[in-house]
Amino acid sequence: MKKNILKLQGVTKVFYTKTAETVAVNNLTFSVDEGEFVAIIGPSGCGKTTVLSLIARLIEPTTGTITLASNKKQAVGYMLQQDHLFPWRTVEKNVLLGLEITKNLNADTKEYANKLLEKYGLGDFKKHLPNQISGGMRQRVALIRTLATNPDLLLLDEPFSALDFQTRLEVCDDVYSIIRRENKTTVLVTHDISEAISVADKIFVLTKRPAKVKKIFCCDFEKYPTPLKRREAPQFGEHFEEIYKCLNGEDDEL
Amino acid sequence: MNFNDLSPLHKEFLKKQKRRKVVIHLLQIAFLAVFLGAWELATQVGWVDGFIFSSPSRVWNTFVNLFEEGNLFKHVWASTWETILGFAIGTILGMLIAIILWWSDTVKRVFEPYLVVLNSLPKIALGPLIIIWAGTGKSAIVTMAVLISVVITALNMLVGFCQTEQNKILLMQTFQANKAQIFFKLVFPANIPTLLATLKINVGMSWVGTITGEYLVSKEGLGYLIVYGSQVFRLDLVMTCTIVLCMLAGAMYGMVALLEKSVKFD
Numbered sequence: 001m002k003k004n005i006l007k008l009q010g011v012t013k014v015f016y017t018k019t020a021e022t023v024a025v026n027n028l029t030f031s032v033d034e035g036e037f038v039a040i041i042g043p044s045g046c047g048k049t050t051v052l053s054l055i056a057r058l059i060e061p062t063t064g065t066i067t068l069a070s071n072k073k074q075a076v077g078y079m080l081q082q083d084h085l086f087p088w089r090t091v092e093k094n095v096l097l098g099l100e101i102t103k104n105l106n107a108d109t110k111e112y113a114n115k116l117l118e119k120y121g122l123g124d125f126k127k128h129l130p131n132q133i134s135g136g137m138r139q140r141v142a143l144i145r146t147l148a149t150n151p152d153l154l155l156l157d158e159p160f161s162a163l164d165f166q167t168r169l170e171v172c173d174d175v176y177s178i179i180r181r182e183n184k185t186t187v188l189v190t191h192d193i194s195e196a197i198s199v200a201d202k203i204f205v206l207t208k209r210p211a212k213v214k215k216i217f218c219c220d221f222e223k224y225p226t227p228l229k230r231r232e233a234p235q236f237g238e239h240f241e242e243i244y245k246c247l248n249g250e251d252d253e254l
Numbered sequence: 255m256n257f258n259d260l261s262p263l264h265k266e267f268l269k270k271q272k273r274r275k276v277v278i279h280l281l282q283i284a285f286l287a288v289f290l291g292a293w294e295l296a297t298q299v300g301w302v303d304g305f306i307f308s309s310p311s312r313v314w315n316t317f318v319n320l321f322e323e324g325n326l327f328k329h330v331w332a333s334t335w336e337t338i339l340g341f342a343i344g345t346i347l348g349m350l351i352a353i354i355l356w357w358s359d360t361v362k363r364v365f366e367p368y369l370v371v372l373n374s375l376p377k378i379a380l381g382p383l384i385i386i387w388a389g390t391g392k393s394a395i396v397t398m399a400v401l402i403s404v405v406i407t408a409l410n411m412l413v414g415f416c417q418t419e420q421n422k423i424l425l426m427q428t429f430q431a432n433k434a435q436i437f438f439k440l441v442f443p444a445n446i447p448t449l450l451a452t453l454k455i456n457v458g459m460s461w462v463g464t465i466t467g468e469y470l471v472s473k474e475g476l477g478y479l480i481v482y483g484s485q486v487f488r489l490d491l492v493m494t495c496t497i498v499l500c501m502l503a504g505a506m507y508g509m510v511a512l513l514e515k516s517v518k519f520d
């Protein structure tokens with residue numbers, strides 16, 4: 001029996017500005033099981049980033065509750081669209097940033113971070129500065145920076161959209177295999193249907209703003225272990241078509 | 255990297271660059287030599303009056319005299335010390351003001367307009383007031399140097415702090431960073447280049463403050479010598495002091511530039 005690690009119940013978020021009141025998220029309810037890889041897909045501007053910010057507690061919901069089944073102080077790891085590595089810090093120092101801030105930097109956690117760097121091919125680049133390594137490697141460093149605090153839940157906000165297409169496929173493969181090996185529950189946000197199908201166990205399709213869950217798809221790719229292989233699977237096209245129709249369809253029923 | 259490992263074309267490129275640098279240096283020296291030569295010649299043959307315009311040889315003699323009297327060092331030291339004090343206090347104070355304004359948005363909104371007005375005020379207009387408040391000694395001169403550099407430092411640094419990339423601050427917040435952590439781990443290091451640029455400006459600013467301060471009060475220093483020289487019509491002295499001043503300000507600027515080179519991270 002799998003347990004819920006994250007639960008949103010009737011979550012609404014309204015933004016107020018001088019000229020407008022924007023309902024970004026309206027009465028959103030969903031849950032994520034432990035170990036699951038969930039992709040949230042929806043048209044741009046529909047409120048996806050807002051949902052992740054709510055889960056990460058960067059902003060408070062207007063109404064509704066968000067429950068996280070974790071007793072850690074730093075339960076959520078949030079990976080942003082760009083790597084945002086600090087150019088004056090070495091790769092190693094960048095990776096340790098989260099530990100420093102949460103005051104969890106000690107011999108054990110430092111060793112854990114260093115092991116991650118070595119395991120994922122960055123051992124030789126620890127002392128390099130970010131502008132001395134490639135874009136794909138930078139994204140990997142950003143992921144390890146997030147993993148170093150050992151969060152129970154990973155949030156990824158269109159993590160590949162800043163990369164060119166070729167690099168994007170490679171980095172996606174990379175990130176996917178790291179997340180699977182570290183066995184992290186993950187919520188990935190994207191507007192790219194193929195990307196969602198190639199990584200997720202479950203896909204939540206959101207409506208236009210204000211965001212609500214329109215439909216949930218389950219992806220079954222048991223014999224296809226990586227995103228690139230999934231893209232070659234026969235059912236990939238079917239899934240794509242279904243989700244494409246759902247995203248662009250007029251039917252607004254749940 | 256070893257020069258011998260480079261490809262021939264790369265070597266050629268580097269050599270060309272080096273040659274170009276040497277040529278530029280030679281031209282700079284040549285310009286100075288021609289300028290000094292023309293100046294000397296013009297006074298020797300009487301195209302211009304050496305008494306009014308001075309000349310390189312007169313400057314040199316004045317310099318040697320000052321040096322032998324043992325007075326040069328005293329004046330140079332007085333001005334340099336006042337400038338360094340003004341520079342340091344102005345920079346640190348300006349930085350503190352910028353940090354406070356960055357820290358609290360309310361404080362920033364309240365005080366920013368005042369800062370902008372102060373910045374456009376010619377600080378020398380405050381000279382007479384400063385003399386009354388801070389006396390006619392060194393403290394008045396240092397106050398002048400501080401006043402001239404502090405406002406521009408505060409404004410420059412504040413602009414830099416506020417331009418720190420919003421998404422990098424968001425990244426810090428995803429780790430629940432507090433304001434102090436955001437400042438010391440992100441905002442301040444990201445603004446080291448702004449700080450260095452401000453230091454460069456402040457070298458000039460604090461010299462302006464010191465010299466104008468010395469014009470108004472003081473019994474020693476290069477500013478004092480310049481005023482004294484012009485009053486007794488010893489223009490050789492004025493010219494010599496101006497040239498010494500040029501060299502001092504240049505040296506101080508050079509030190510900041512060296513500092514800048516040593517902290518470059520990309």
Ligand SMILES: Nc1ncnc2c1ncn2[C@@H]1O[C@H](COP(=O)(O)OP(=O)(O)O)[C@@H](O)[C@H]1O
Pocket residue numbers: 015016017022023024042043044045046047048049050051209
């Ligand atoms: N801080 C904010 N203040 C006001 N409006 C906001 C704010 N953040 C997001 N919004 C609005 O909420 C809507 C959803 O934004 P977002 O969650 O970023 O969408 P997505 O990530 O799906 O593209 C947009 O219309 C956006 O303009």
Ligand SMILES: [Mg+2]
Pocket residue numbers: 048049
């Ligand atoms: Mg977004």
